[in-house]
Structure formats: structure tokens, C-alpha cells
Amino acid sequence: MTTRSILVPLLLIAAAASVIWPLVQPMNGYLLNLFMQAATYAMAVLGLTVVLGYAGQISIAQAAFFGLGAYGVAIGTTMLHLPFMLALLLGVAVAAVFGAILGASTLKLGGHYLAMVTISFQQILTLVLTNWIGLTNGPDGIRNIPRPALFGISWQDSDRYLALCLVVLYAVGTFVWWLKGTKLGLGMQAVRDNELAAEVVGVDTYRVKVTAFCLSALLGGLGGGLFAGGFGYISPDQFSFGESVVFLTMVLLGGADAAVGSAVGTALLILLPEWLRFLRGAYLAVYGLAVILIMVFMPTGLWGVLSRLFGPPKRRDHGVVEALSLGDPDGEDGDLLLEIKGLAKHFGGLKALDGVDIAVERGKVHALIGPNGSGKTTMLNVLSGIYRPTRGEVRVDGVKVSGLPPHEIAAAGVGRTFQNIRLFHSLTVFENVVIGAQRPRNPAAATPDQARRRALAALEFVGMAGRADIKVASLPYGHQRLVEIARALAGNPTLLLLDEPAAGLNLTEKQELVGLLKRLAHHGLTLFLIDHDMNLVEQMADRITVLNFGKRIAEGTPAEVLRHPDVIAAYLGEVPDHAAA
Structure with a gap:
């Protein structure tokens, strides 16, 4: 009752x-x-x-x-x-x-x-x-x-x-x-x-x-x-x-x-x-x-x-769960989806980003790493519209998005999660994800009914459909992370920005996260990933870009980047003799 x-x-x-x-x-x-x-x-x-x-x-x-x-x-x-x-x-x-x-x-x-x-x-x-x-x-x-x-x-x-x-x-x-x-x-x-x-x-x-x-x-x-x-x-x-x-x-x-x-x-x-x-x-x-x-x-x-x-609300019947469509059916793997050219962001005299160039291919997983303070989160904040760049430009699928407000960048097909989870804590799991599905120009959710079906499909994909009617604030941290990812997926992004998704997770939760990210990559979704967990980065990334003091110091495959002398110096403060040799 x-x-x-x-x-x-x-x-x-x-x-x-x-x-x-x-x-x-x-x-x-x-x-x-x-x-x-x-x-x-x-x-x-x-x-x-x-x-x-x-x-x-x-x-x-x-x-x-x-x-x-x-x-x-x-x-x-x-x-x-x-x-x-x-x-x-x-x-x-x-x-x-x-x-x-x-x-x-x-x-x-x-x-x-x-x-x-x-x-x-x-x-x-x-x-x-x-x-x-x-x-x-x-x-x-x-x-x-x-x-x-x-x-x-x-x-x-x-x-x-x-x-x-x-x-x-x-x-x-x-x-x-x-x-x-x-x-x-x-x-x-x-x-x-x-x-x-x-x-x-x-x-x-x-x-x-x-x-x-x-x-x-x-x-x-x-x-x-x-x-x-x-x-x-x-x-x-x-x-x-x-x-x-x-x-x-x-x-x-x-x-x-x-x-x-x-x-x-x-x-x-x-x-x-x-x-x-x-x-x-x-x-x-x-x-x-x-x-x-x-x-x-x-x-x-x-x-x-x-x-x-009178107790918690009764669980609602949200209907038949559909398969979640991901990726960009009109694009071809290998095309450039994200182009970052000469990107700079200055805070007064502090150059958080200083002329960074990055190219991300469609359907690939591209990781951005670097020491604390290197400009990684600033990069994601510029890409998602939270910060306006000082100079340079960002293009998504050939369309210039740099300088647009965040909701317009979301409408262009860019989804995002945060290092510190940002959910709508007074709402249920389902309502959180429906809001993500209702982003402007979402072809997978043109009507309210389609938005609800898309939200349920996203929750099913991350394994949270059974908790759809629970207040999101009552969930453990790891489940909240999954809901945040589901909310981003419900928006049907062509590019998903992930800001340290493994932060705060225990070992079991990290393994589940890696499995989820691999499924996303398998479905052809382009991922732009930041994380300090190098094991996760090595497992997931097709290419890695390294920042230090706002500048790009290396880019390549995981094997190439992780033995690069400048990368080792950035993390350890000096270049080991065997690396220099």
C-alpha cells in the first residue's frame, strides 16, 4: 500500500x-x-x-x-x-x-x-x-x-x-x-x-x-x-x-x-x-x-x-527493456571524431592548458594522463563547455563546439561523467537517467515515451534496472557511479568523456567498471578517458596523450607512452638511466 x-x-x-x-x-x-x-x-x-x-x-x-x-x-x-x-x-x-x-x-x-x-x-x-x-x-x-x-x-x-x-x-x-x-x-x-x-x-x-x-x-x-x-x-x-x-x-x-x-x-x-x-x-x-x-x-x-x-513508493512497471544502441551508425571507424587544435586555457597568469593538440578517432578509446595539476580536468571542463577556452578550437564530428554553453555541447553528442559524482540526489535512479535521455536533439529519445525507454535500456546496460525506483542518494558509491554512466549513455552520445571513473571504487567495483567500459568500446562508442589507475588505462586505451604543466609531452600507444623518457620524468621527477638509454 x-x-x-x-x-x-x-x-x-x-x-x-x-x-x-x-x-x-x-x-x-x-x-x-x-x-x-x-x-x-x-x-x-x-x-x-x-x-x-x-x-x-x-x-x-x-x-x-x-x-x-x-x-x-x-x-x-x-x-x-x-x-x-x-x-x-x-x-x-x-x-x-x-x-x-x-x-x-x-x-x-x-x-x-x-x-x-x-x-x-x-x-x-x-x-x-x-x-x-x-x-x-x-x-x-x-x-x-x-x-x-x-x-x-x-x-x-x-x-x-x-x-x-x-x-x-x-x-x-x-x-x-x-x-x-x-x-x-x-x-x-x-x-x-x-x-x-x-x-x-x-x-x-x-x-x-x-x-x-x-x-x-x-x-x-x-x-x-x-x-x-x-x-x-x-x-x-x-x-x-x-x-x-x-x-x-x-x-x-x-x-x-x-x-x-x-x-x-x-x-x-x-x-x-x-x-x-x-x-x-x-x-x-x-x-x-x-x-x-x-x-x-x-x-x-x-x-x-x-x-x-506510508512507506516507500511501489516499484513501477516501466515496460519491456530494449537493447541499448550505442556508437555512431553514420560514421566510420578511423574518422576523426574529436579534434583539439592549439587549445589554451589561462586563469590569470596560470596556463592550465597551453597550446594542446589532440586528435581522437571514432570508435577508439583515447586516454589522457599526467601528474596532478597537469591540466587533465581543465581539458574536460573545456571540452564539455564548463570553461571557455582562452584560444584554440574544439571540433566534434567536424562541428566547432568550443565556446558553446554545456547544454549545447551535450546536444552536439558529447556526454560526460565527473570525478566527484554529480547526481540529482532527491530523485530516483530512473528519473536521473531520464533527464540524461531528454537532452536536446537526441534522436533516440524524440518523445517522452522514447526517453523513458532509452533510460531503462541504459540502466539495464549498466546493471541497475532493478534499482530504477530507488532514491539515488541511498545507493552505495559504486552504484552511483554506474548510474552516472547510465545517465550519460541515455543521452546517446557519440563521444563520452570520463573523468577518473575508477576514483573511489574498490577492486571488485573497478573490475566491473573495466568490463563495462570494454563493452562500450566493443559497441563502437568513442571514449575519452582520464584516470590515475594505469592498469585500467593500459587495459582500455588504444592511444594515450600525456600532459604536464598544461602542455602535451607525449602521445602514442600505451606501450610507447609508458616508456617515454619525458613521461617517466613527469611522474618520477627524473629520467631513469635505463629509460634514457
Whole structure:
């Protein structure tokens, strides 16, 4: 029995009952307003779930977007005399545009720096609403905001309007719940867990962040617009910094990465004070203590606790496992796949790479070795787009890729693993690999269904299909390495960059890794390999290039390179007499 099988039917029943209830059982005006506030606030909190819970971007400006939607409706209906729906669309559009602008302008920021910028935006908007008297009527606010007449039905009665708000809320909640499992939603979660890895496997992090802010603001504006119509009066103090903190508290209480959790947090924060009023003067103290205890002892929110209470998710049937296609069927062995010409990367006065030339043939295993600090990982960072080269160029299959962002290099058919494993630890094994399969221009995964089949085939190839639905963070280190390789393979690369894949593995795991890499080579996949384990390099490499202090000092077959005097000197600090002879 799973969380989904128990709670989803109960939630559907509760949702239907909540819409019907105000229509058949009249409530007093106070309760109607309370539930109306909860419904409209929940829409804004669901928007915060998208940007904070899914994409991991800290926003303390949701009340600003809520206010933009509210003032859009208020100004549109009372000053421009627009129909309610047109005014609502105006408010939502304005909020979405400002959300996109905020997301685009804060692309390079994160953590408390991003939080400070969003707080500044919130404060600026509050000042504008308060002081632009000709448009907003200043601190006095806007009154007599009409309710809509939609579908030939008058929504003037509060019970009907509440039912309308609840229907919209459930539509928004369904959308946010659905979004989490889509390509965009998985991309957001990848950015949240490990932005660098997300970019390298093909996620356009710029587009994802801007979209997350835009959607969050849109939903906030929608809630604000319906709030204005429901209460008929708005003023700047209803959309202050304090309200943004309330929204943030709501999403954290319920569970930041779950749509249902956001609704639960909203209901708790709005309705709990009413349930505690029997305590009279002490109810605020009890309320505050309850909120603090939940946030301290339930860091994943109430929904996270409920999910764990009902046990781990049931293993899903992902369908028939297909054989994994690898290599480049259109290319011929012996052709040059990777061409590196005069590549240099300088960090100030440090020349990490200094005029390196390397040519890698299609279908071969090419190893890059050298002492620590020789420039090996810098080379992979340039090849995968993490660093822009100071000069020189890189071509993959004849196409210049040097200087492109990582997600575009991934789209060109370059896959990569990291020395320090970079997985998306909040996601399952299967979700990690699906994200790799969804890289742009992947001919093996043009549709979501094909991406899922490709991911399962990659997991089967590395022997991890049986653990597809396990959280990747719970796997041992060696299995995490296999998942990272599977994620790269799911992207159907023509070139796979491997940065010390044997690092941290025990002897048995290294033997399994060698077997896996040999199978990849047998299937014709071109491998560009870095590793300090010379036994592995000798077993795998067709050719070896050696770097020292950013320069190429030798290249050839393993036998030629490993007895080269300059290579021996680089590793040992001197040339042995027998090597010199």
C-alpha cells in the first residue's frame, strides 16, 4: 500500500466535497471569506512550489506577484472598465512578465544573494503601490472591485464565488502536480539538485530558471486577481514583505516540493488560528509554537512526513527493456571524431592548458594522463563547455563546439561523467537517467515515451534496472557511479568523456567498471578517458596523450607512452638511466 493509493482518492473526494459544500450548505460571511482567502493564497503558494520547491530558486517576492494580479484586476475593472476575465488576464500577464524579468536578471545569483534581490523587488513594488496615487489610489487602496459574470452565471454570491475559486485552485494544483514529472519539471529539479550537472547533461538552465520564475509569478498573479474579485477591496499593505514571508512559511510547512503539501501548508497557516481560538489569549502563542515545531522537526514539511509514514513508493512497471544502441551508425571507424587544435586555457597568469593538440578517432578509446595539476580536468571542463577556452578550437564530428554553453555541447553528442559524482540526489535512479535521455536533439529519445525507454535500456546496460525506483542518494558509491554512466549513455552520445571513473571504487567495483567500459568500446562508442589507475588505462586505451604543466609531452600507444623518457620524468621527477638509454 503506497502513499498515492491511499491519499489520492481521499484528496479527490475532499476536493469534490469542498466545491459542493458551499453550494448546498450556506456558511456565514466570515467563514466564506476565510476559505476564500485560503483558496486564493494556495494558488500563490503553488506558484512558490514551482520556483522554490522544484527549481530551488529562493524567492521572497510572491506577495508582489500576488499584488500585481490583484491590482491588474482592480485597475482593469474599475478604471479601464474591462470585463473581469480580461482584467484577470491583464493582471496575470503583468505578473508573469515581471517574473520572467526577475528570473532573467538574477540568472547568476543563488542562495542569500538571490533572496536579497527578490526582497528588494518586493519592497520596490510595495513603495510603487503606495506612492503612485494616480494609478493605485495609494494607501487608501481600490474599492468596489466587481465579481465576474462567467458562462452566463452570476458569481456575485460569495458561496458561488468560493466554489469558483476552489475549482480554479484544483486545476492549478493538478497542473503543478503534473508539471513535476514532465521534461521541464525534471529539468527544474535537476537545476535544484546540481546545476552544473544539469547543464552538462543538456538542461538549458537559463530557460528553466526563467520559466520557473515566470510560472510562479503567473500563478501568484492568478491568485491575487481572484482575491481582489472576492473581497472587492485591496490596498498596498495586503501585499507587503510580511505577506511574502507568510507565503514562504506556508510552502515550507506543507512541503516545498509537493503540490499537495503547499495546499496543506496554506490551510494550516490560515485555519489553525481559528481552530485554536478556544484557548483565548494563549492561542497566538500556541499557534506560533506549533509552526516552529513543525518547521524544526519536520524539515520536509507535513507532506514529506505523510509520504514516509506510508512507506516507500511501489516499484513501477516501466515496460519491456530494449537493447541499448550505442556508437555512431553514420560514421566510420578511423574518422576523426574529436579534434583539439592549439587549445589554451589561462586563469590569470596560470596556463592550465597551453597550446594542446589532440586528435581522437571514432570508435577508439583515447586516454589522457599526467601528474596532478597537469591540466587533465581543465581539458574536460573545456571540452564539455564548463570553461571557455582562452584560444584554440574544439571540433566534434567536424562541428566547432568550443565556446558553446554545456547544454549545447551535450546536444552536439558529447556526454560526460565527473570525478566527484554529480547526481540529482532527491530523485530516483530512473528519473536521473531520464533527464540524461531528454537532452536536446537526441534522436533516440524524440518523445517522452522514447526517453523513458532509452533510460531503462541504459540502466539495464549498466546493471541497475532493478534499482530504477530507488532514491539515488541511498545507493552505495559504486552504484552511483554506474548510474552516472547510465545517465550519460541515455543521452546517446557519440563521444563520452570520463573523468577518473575508477576514483573511489574498490577492486571488485573497478573490475566491473573495466568490463563495462570494454563493452562500450566493443559497441563502437568513442571514449575519452582520464584516470590515475594505469592498469585500467593500459587495459582500455588504444592511444594515450600525456600532459604536464598544461602542455602535451607525449602521445602514442600505451606501450610507447609508458616508456617515454619525458613521461617517466613527469611522474618520477627524473629520467631513469635505463629509460634514457
